Amino acid sequence: MRIATLCGMGFGTSMMLKLFIDDILKAEGIRAEVVPWDLGTFKGQQADIVVAAKDFESHLRSITARVVLIQNLVDKVEIKTKLLDAIRSLSSEASDQG
Amino acid sequence: MTISTDPDPVPLAGIIDQGIVRAWVAVQSWEAAVNFVGALLVEAGKIQPSYISAMKRVLHELGPYAVLAPGIVLLHARPEDGVLEPCLGLVTLSTPVPFGHSENDPVDLVFALGAVDKNAHIAGLKQLAEMLGNPDSLSKIRAARNDVELFRVLISSGQVKAD
Numbered sequence: 001m002r003i004a005t006l007c008g009m010g011f012g013t014s015m016m017l018k019l020f021i022d023d024i025l026k027a028e029g030i031r032a033e034v035v036p037w038d039l040g041t042f043k044g045q046q047a048d049i050v051v052a053a054k055d056f057e058s059h060l061r062s063i064t065a066r067v068v069l070i071q072n073l074v075d076k077v078e079i080k081t082k083l084l085d086a087i088r089s090l091s092s093e094a095s096d097q098g
Numbered sequence: 099m100t101i102s103t104d105p106d107p108v109p110l111a112g113i114i115d116q117g118i119v120r121a122w123v124a125v126q127s128w129e130a131a132v133n134f135v136g137a138l139l140v141e142a143g144k145i146q147p148s149y150i151s152a153m154k155r156v157l158h159e160l161g162p163y164a165v166l167a168p169g170i171v172l173l174h175a176r177p178e179d180g181v182l183e184p185c186l187g188l189v190t191l192s193t194p195v196p197f198g199h200s201e202n203d204p205v206d207l208v209f210a211l212g213a214v215d216k217n218a219h220i221a222g223l224k225q226l227a228e229m230l231g232n233p234d235s236l237s238k239i240r241a242a243r244n245d246v247e248l249f250r251v252l253i254s255s256g257q258v259k260a261d
Contacts, residue, residue: 008160011216012174016166019224039160055163055199071201073166074231 004047010038110225118187121248146180165199174211181212
């Protein structure tokens with residue numbers, strides 16, 4: 001699984017999100033690649049889940065991956081809850097198809 | 099592309115110093131807040147003046163998503179916009195100002211990050227994220243009424259082990 005964290009430049013909010021998400025996945029024992037990207041670089045890349053700040057939503061309309069929007073980027077509980085929901089729903093879709 | 103999150107040589111204490119921290123400043127607008135923290139960084143030799151307009155341009159072009167939590171903005175632009183040394187400035191505001199965010203306005207903690215490359219600031223950013231995610235640290239930052247006290251709070255909070 002590949003998770004992209006996105007922001008305008010690829011090393012501010014997106015890097016902060018990556019650091020939290022790496023910790024969450026490690027604690028949950030979930031294997032995934034977490035890559036911080038800026039918007040321009042991300043176009044044309046593949047990801048299963050995209051995580052970004054809530055007010056970044058208008059820049060994400062053309063993205064086909066599952067999008068997780070975070071209001072408070074330093075709230076580990078919000079990030080964990082929304083991310084694990086997205087991972088679970090991806091997994092259940094995958095098992096429905098299999 | 100994989101980016102290492104191993105400890106690097108520029109933790110939070112290495113990018114913050116007393117000269118780029120100001121407590122309880124009065125400004126009338128978000129532009130004035132950006133100008134104020136930017137001027138601190140210019141005077142300290144951390145950035146070129148061009149970086150200030152670049153930080154404002156990012157907010158204009160990409161919107162206020164840099165208001166990353168209630169009351170907190172993390173301003174930054176690109177290394178090539180004029181960063182001379184890795185740095186993190188902070189200005190706390192006596193009267194919060196709106197940045198135009200849908201939920202996290204108004205802002206009273208204005209951080210300005212200057213990164214020299216994509217990886218050099220990761221350890222510092224991680225410490226910052228941990229500090230901002232800790233309600234106790236946040237209330238200490240907001241309670242500091244002078245520059246020396248604010249700097250001391252930042253350094254002691256930043257030294258708290260991330261895990």
